[in-house]
Amino acid sequence: MAKIAILGFGTVGSGVYEVLCRNAAGVSRRAGEPVEVKYILDVRDFSDRPDAHLFVRDIGVILSDPEVRVVVETIGGTRFAYPYVKSCLESGRSVCTSNKEMVATYGAELLALAKAHNCAFLFEASVGGGTPIIxxxxxxxxxxxxxxxxxxxxxxxxxxxxxxxxxxxxxxxxxxxxxxxxxxxxxxxxxxxxxxxxxxxxxxxxxxxxxxxxxxxxxxxxxxxxxxxxxxxxxxxxxxxxxxxxxxxxxxxxxxxxxxxxxxxxxxxxxxxxxxxxxxxxxxxxxxxxxxxxxxGAGKLPTASAVVADVVDALKHGVKIHDSLFWKPAEPVDGMLTDPTPAAYYVRVAGVAPAVIEAIYGYGRLVAERYDGCSYFVERADEKALAAAAKKVEAMGGAVKLVLRRLPEEG
Amino acid sequence: MAKIAILGFGTVGSGVYEVLCRNAAGVSRRAGEPVEVKYILDVRDFSDRPDAHLFVRDIGVILSDPEVRVVVETIGGTRFAYPYVKSCLESGRSVCTSNKEMVATYGAELLALAKAHNCAFLFEASVGGGTPIIxxxxxxxxxxxxxxxxxxxxxxxxxxxxxxxxxxxxxxxxxxxxxxxxxxxxxxxxxxxxxxxxxxxxxxxxxxxxxxxxxxxxxxxxxxxxxxxxxxxxxxxxxxxxxxxxxxxxxxxxxxxxxxxxxxxxxxxxxxxxxxxxxxxxxxxxxxxxxxxxxxGAGKLPTASAVVADVVDALKHGVKIHDSLFWKPAEPVDGMLTDPTPAAYYVRVAGVAPAVIEAIYGYGRLVAERYDGCSYFVERADEKALAAAAKKVEAMGGAVKLVLRRLPEEG
The missing domain is CATH 3.30.360.10 (Dihydrodipicolinate Reductase; domain 2)
Incomplete structure (x- = not known):
């Protein structure tokens, strides 16, 4: 019997509990043992529920119970989730989360912590909801x-x-x-x-x-x-x-x-x-x-089912998952990760006559004329060319209202 | 250093070798150790190749070398592949294969054999080529x-x-x-x-x-x-x-x-x-x-890359994969696994006047008339109703040339 804890009983957290109850047979077959929720951490009052005894308000209760092997984090945000998840990993418990903000901000640190403490940090549900991507x-x-x-x-x-x-x-x-x-x-x-x-x-x-x-x-x-x-x-x-x-x-x-x-x-x-x-x-x-x-890409039960799949993985494979999922810490870079590759663009411009648009943007075609300007399809430009064109438009008293890149035909 | 063997140096087998060479760094990082091909089994003559020393013609060489931990089977068919894979699994070596015929025919037996000998039997590449599905x-x-x-x-x-x-x-x-x-x-x-x-x-x-x-x-x-x-x-x-x-x-x-x-x-x-x-x-x-x-769904390198991903999994997780992939042996059933659910159908009929088609097939609409018959869209029918209609058509001297079920709008 594997005991787990759920942190946060909101939409996804309560969904995890529901999925574990409804598909208990399949989950335990694949995990190799039954999976039981021993604690649910939430500060709100759930004393009316038949399973009220599961609810706790102090993360310490969970951290001090050696029976808990995997912790599900579905609080969201980083204020509580981040320190709680850190403590769980430091105590050697695997963590499965749907919290994209936390993973995007602290992912490298939490992966390293999991590796150092021989447990798993998994987050399939953080991208694509229930859809398998990660x-x-x-x-x-x-x-x-x-x-x-x-x-x-x-x-x-x-x-x-x-x-x-x-x-x-x-x-x-x-x-x-x-x-x-x-x-x-x-x-x-x-x-x-x-x-x-x-x-x-x-x-x-x-x-x-x-x-x-x-x-x-x-x-x-x-x-x-x-x-x-x-x-x-x-x-x-x-x-x-x-x-x-x-x-x-x-x-x-x-x-x-x-x-x-x-x-x-x-x-x-x-x-x-x-x-x-x-x-x-x-x-x-x-x-x-x-x-x-x-x-x-979202929804209570789809997202929850991805979290539960991670729980099964954590119970089965534990730390071995990390060799392929791991990424290293790095500092934020200066500036933005822009792409210099030229592409086709759609631009909507106000306050400039359509007749001069080709001269400004280069080869393309007028898509629509409006009382206040026009939209134009540019066959090929890069960010630098677009910035230069925008300056010219402004110098003529106009304004670029929208720029949309066109993706390739296939892909 | 993990040593592996490849059985069959055809399209997929040579692709596996190529993928392992070209992406050696990424593969070894994810497998946790370098992966090296020690043997390639093929009866054809490859003595001109710079790596001719890898080629063997006797499966016994591979089975008697305790260094070989994972075997890739890309021979195809079942005549040689099946007994070879059996021997590999019985000797405790994990097997990764792209061979759909073997998996569809002997899958349950080979999965059970792998489980009994504490190794893995994996076949991601057998469905969808390189596309992750299994x-x-x-x-x-x-x-x-x-x-x-x-x-x-x-x-x-x-x-x-x-x-x-x-x-x-x-x-x-x-x-x-x-x-x-x-x-x-x-x-x-x-x-x-x-x-x-x-x-x-x-x-x-x-x-x-x-x-x-x-x-x-x-x-x-x-x-x-x-x-x-x-x-x-x-x-x-x-x-x-x-x-x-x-x-x-x-x-x-x-x-x-x-x-x-x-x-x-x-x-x-x-x-x-x-x-x-x-x-x-x-x-x-x-x-x-x-x-x-x-x-x-096919192609040398895409399919090979799925086989190599299985090799990485076999090296990392081994037998633990089986809890979720496993299926039990069963005998073939009598008859066919048909579906009694009604659906919409398209039928093409020869030798019967369009005027009587609705009377035979029920509510629907004529799609096209031809010199030798017509095609008709049936709003709702099941296999039994279709069989009865076909009999009526035949009794009138006609013949049902084609029946196509229509899938639902979404899905």
Whole structure:
């Protein structure tokens, strides 16, 4: 009998408990022994529940019980989660978490701590919710050098963009529905719509690919607030949909680029058909080519089932997992991890006549003219050229309102 | 230093050798030690190669060398592969294979043998080529009860059907190109086009889901020989493409249904966009919902990279993998694992007037009329109703030329 503890009885934490109860037979068969929740840490009052005896408010109770072998952390944030997880690992207990903020910020340190104390630190549920991404990446692609990761990793914004594309909704209308359905925070939806959630996830995947810690603050991040109905319509004219793409590139010389930005995705690209709250991540290996992992990116039971799979792994394999998942500590770099590679771009410009746009941006085509400006498709530009063009636009009294990179046709 | 042996130096076997050489650094980091090929078993003459000293013709050399810890089997077929793999497992050596025929036929026995001798029997590369499917299924979905698997698992037929849909080619023309490109066997392309390859793969996945051996001979299997240009056109009218689908269902009462058959796939279904030699497998878990794994289903280096990932796993985890991958032996059942669930169907009938088709098949709509018959879309029928309708058609002097089930819109 393996005893575990759950820290935080919110959506995912209570889901972990539910999954362990409902699929107890399968879980214990695969773990090699029954798995039992001995403690649930939560400061709220659950004394009415039939299992009230499981609830504790002091992490010390869990840390001082040698029977507890694996700890599930589903508190979220870093204020409590980080010191609690540290203490658990230092006491030799494996930790399984869905907490992307903590992994993106302290992943290297916590992995090293786990290694030093002969236990596992696992976080499959931190990217893609229940969809397997992290385990296949470090385990099934272990014979590959990964050069690129590109995906849709935030279900809330993907739901909103799907509404905007399919029903011609504005950003504000789509946000309102996402909030009503509980997909977006009511108070401050910024983590989703400004791309911070996606940024943490691509920071985690980038760290795995590079083998050293990549920090969210070095990843240029833009959300979807500036996307208008007109942009969605212009994208359609160009045979594309607009998606919030999180990406990273790892070049043979070891250099890294990463970003979170709304992009034009050609309809022929696998990511174009990923709609609603679904997530999809494309990983490019040097031996394997492209693989895509697709599934629901959030939700109580899907996410919880990924946490429980990690619990099974921790019980079975323990520290041996680390050889492939491990990444080294590193300091944040100066500046941003931008990509100098030229690409095709869509730009929306105000206050400048369409006639001069080609002269400013180079070869391309006008997509739409509006009373206050125009949108233009640039066949080929890089970030430097785009910055120079923006300066020219400003010098003419205009303003660049939106820049969207176009992804390749396939991929 | 971990020493391994490769049995069979054909496409995949030589690919394994190449992957181990090219990505030696990453492989040894993840395996925790360098991995070295000590022997290659092949009866052909490789004495011209600089590494000729590695080649042996007698399995006894490998079996009597205690240094060899993991054996890669890439001979294919069962005549030599099966007894060799048995001997390797009986001597306590882990085996990693890409051989779907052997796994589909002897999987339960070989898994039991591995368990009894404290070693691993792994076969990620047997389904989906390099695309991770088996490992995510048994490991990342370990907290789920899987109720359904559905996918495109044969790259050759998917390439041919893509040609038929996009370029209005006939079956014969598409086959010729597939043969010229080396995707299909020149002598006897039956394994691919008659569905036997897909049948073996869905037998393996079904065995994993059910926990007991499911035999290929119990899975109703039809290939794509009967698909005509007219059927492709009719599918288009119905908003669908034709794909060779391998599927299985595991019901709560423990009963199993499985099949390989060309199906109408609605354009909104994730599998509709899977083209060319790509594979995609959808797995439905009770906690997770649907996940899809997508990537190249064949090819030397992709398949080899999956075999090498298994080698890394075998070196790291060994026998512990088995708790989740294991399935029990079982006898083949009498009859076929058919599915009684009603569905929508497309039928092409010759020698019967369109006017009487609705009376025979029930509510639906005429898709196309031809000089020699017609095609009809049946809103809802089951296998029994279809068999009864076919009898009526025959009684009227006609013949049912093709029956295609339509998959659901989503999934």
């Amino acid at each position: 385990t296949p990446m470090h385990q099934c692609l272990s014979a590959n050098v990964i050069s690129e990761v590109q995906g849709i990793v935030n279900g809330t914004t993907n739901f909103m963009l799907t509404k905007m594309v399919r029903e011609n909704m504005s950003f504000d209308e789509a946000l309102k529905i996402a909030q009503e359905l509980g997909y977006a925070e009511t108070k401050d939806p910024g983590d989703d719509v400004d791309g911070r959630d996606a940024c943490r996830k691509i920071a985690i995947l980038s760290s795995m690919v590079c083998g050293h810690h990549i920090y969210p603050q070095n990843i240029p991040t833009r959300g979807i607030r500036d996307i208008s109905v007109a942009d969605v319509e212009a994208a359609r004219k160009l045979g594309c949909v607009i998606k919030l793409i999180a990406w990273m590139k790892h070049r043979p010389d070891g250099s890294v680029a990463a970003g979170v930005e709304p992009c034009l995705v050609p309809k022929s690209n696998q990511l174009a058909g990923v709609d609603d709250v679904f997530n999809a991540v494309m990983v490019r290996g040097d031996m394997l080519g492209d693989v895509v992992f697709y599934g629901k | 490992t995510p299924m048994h490991q990342c979905l370990s907290a789920n009860v899987i109720s359904e698997v559905q996918g495109i698992v044969n790259g050759t037929t998917n390439f041919m059907l893509t040609k038929m849909v996009r370029e209005n080619m006939s079956f014969d023309e598409a086959l010729k190109i597939a043969q010229e490109l080396g995707y299909a066997e020149t002598k006897d392309p039956g394994d691919d086009v008659d569905g036997r390859d897909a049948c073996r793969k869905i037998a393996i996945l079904s065995s994993m889901v059910c926990g007991h051996h499911i035999y290929p001979q119990n899975i109703p299997t039809r290939g794509i020989r009967d698909i005509s240009v007219a059927d492709v056109e009719a599918a288009r009218k119905l908003g669908c493409v034709i794909k060779l689908i391998a599927w299985m269902k595991h019901r709560p009462d423990g009963s199993v249904a499985a099949g390989v058959e060309p199906c109408l796939v609605p354009k909104s279904n994730q599998l509709a966009g899977v083209d060319d030699v790509f594979n995609a497998v959808m797995v439905r878990g009770d906690m997770l919902g649907d996940v899809v794994f997508y990537g190249k």
